[in-house]
Amino acid sequence: MTAGQADALQRLWPKWGLDIDGQRVIDLTELFGNAGPVVLEIGFGMGEATARMAAADPDTNILAVDVHTPGQGNLLNLADQSGLTNIRVGNGDAIILLREMLSPDSLDGLRVYFPDPWPKKRHHKRRLIQPAFLTLAATRLRPGAIVHCATDWEPYAEQMLEVLTTHPAFENTQPDGGFAPRPGFRPLTRFEGQGLDKGHVVNDLLFRRVQHEQHPAEHAQHEEHHQQDHDQSSTGA
Numbered sequence: 001m002t003a004g005q006a007d008a009l010q011r012l013w014p015k016w017g018l019d020i021d022g023q024r025v026i027d028l029t030e031l032f033g034n035a036g037p038v039v040l041e042i043g044f045g046m047g048e049a050t051a052r053m054a055a056a057d058p059d060t061n062i063l064a065v066d067v068h069t070p071g072q073g074n075l076l077n078l079a080d081q082s083g084l085t086n087i088r089v090g091n092g093d094a095i096i097l098l099r100e101m102l103s104p105d106s107l108d109g110l111r112v113y114f115p116d117p118w119p120k121k122r123h124h125k126r127r128l129i130q131p132a133f134l135t136l137a138a139t140r141l142r143p144g145a146i147v148h149c150a151t152d153w154e155p156y157a158e159q160m161l162e163v164l165t166t167h168p169a170f171e172n173t174q175p176d177g178g179f180a181p182r183p184g185f186r187p188l189t190r191f192e193g194q195g196l197d198k199g200h201v202v203n204d205l206l207f208r209r210v211q212h213e214q215h216p217a218e219h220a221q222h223e224e225h226h227q228q229d230h231d232q233s234s235t236g237a
C-alpha cells in the first residue's frame with residue numbers, strides 16, 4: 001500500500017468507509033445523506049472506473065465494495081481529489097454485505113466488472129456469478145434494477161449469459177438475448193486494459209430485475225381483496 005493510500009484510509013474511512021462486519025442492516029439514506037438511487041459495485045479493484053462513473057452521474061450513489069485494502073485507499077483518494085460525495089467504500093466480502101447488511105429492494109443496480117475469472121475447472125465454483133449469488137442479489141434489487149456485468153474471459157461470459165438467462169428474477173435487456181454492446185457509460189477498467197493487451201474479447205451483459213414473482217397463495221389473497229374492494233365500491237360502502 002502506498003503512503004497516499006494509507007493516509008486516505010486513515011483520513012477518509014470515518015467519513016466514507018463502511019465496515020462490512022455483518023452485524024447490522026444499514027440505512028442507505030443515512031449512509032449517503034440523501035434518498036437517491038444506490039448502485040452496488042462489487043470488486044472495484046483500484047477504483048478508477050468507479051470514480052469516473054460517479055463523477056459522470058452525481059445523482060446516483062455508488063456503494064463500492066472490495067476486499068483489497070490498497071484499492072479502498074486509492075478510491076477514497078480519487079473521490080476526495082475529485083470532490084465526489086456519492087461514493088461509499090465497503091471493506092470486505094460482498095456476499096456478507098448483501099446477505100446481512102442490505103434490506104430487501106434497497107438497490108437500484110448492481111455492477112460487477114471483470115470479476116476474478118477462475119479459469120481452472122476445479123476453481124469454477126469460486127466464480128461470483130452463479131445461480132445462488134443471483135438469487136441473493138435479486139432479493140436486494142428493486143424491480144427494474146439493472147445488473148451490469150463485464151468480463152474478458154469468454155468461458156465466464158458464456159456462463160454469465162447462461163445463469164442470468166435461466167434465472168427467473170432477471171430478463172435480458174437485449175432483444176436478441178445475447179451480450180450487450182459495451183455501454184458508453186462504462187469506462188475502461190484497469191483489469192480490462194490488461195485483458196485487451198493480451199488480445200482478450202470483452203463482453204458486457206445487461207439484465208433487468210423483473211417484477212417480484214407472486215406465490216399462488218399471495219395471488220389468491222390479492223384477488224380476494226380485490227374482489228372485496230370491488231364488492232364494497234359497487235354497494236356504495
Ligand SMILES: C[S@@+](CC[C@H](N)C(=O)[O-])C[C@H]1O[C@@H](n2cnc3c(N)ncnc32)[C@H](O)[C@@H]1O
Binds near residue numbers: 068114115191
Ligand atoms: C479481477 S479484479 C477486477 C477489478 C476491477 N473491477 C477492474 O476491472 O479493474 C476483481 C476484484 O474483485 C474483488 N473481489 C473478489 N471477490 C470479492 C468479494 N466477494 N467481495 C468483494 N470484492 C471481491 C477482488 O479483490 C478484486 O479487486
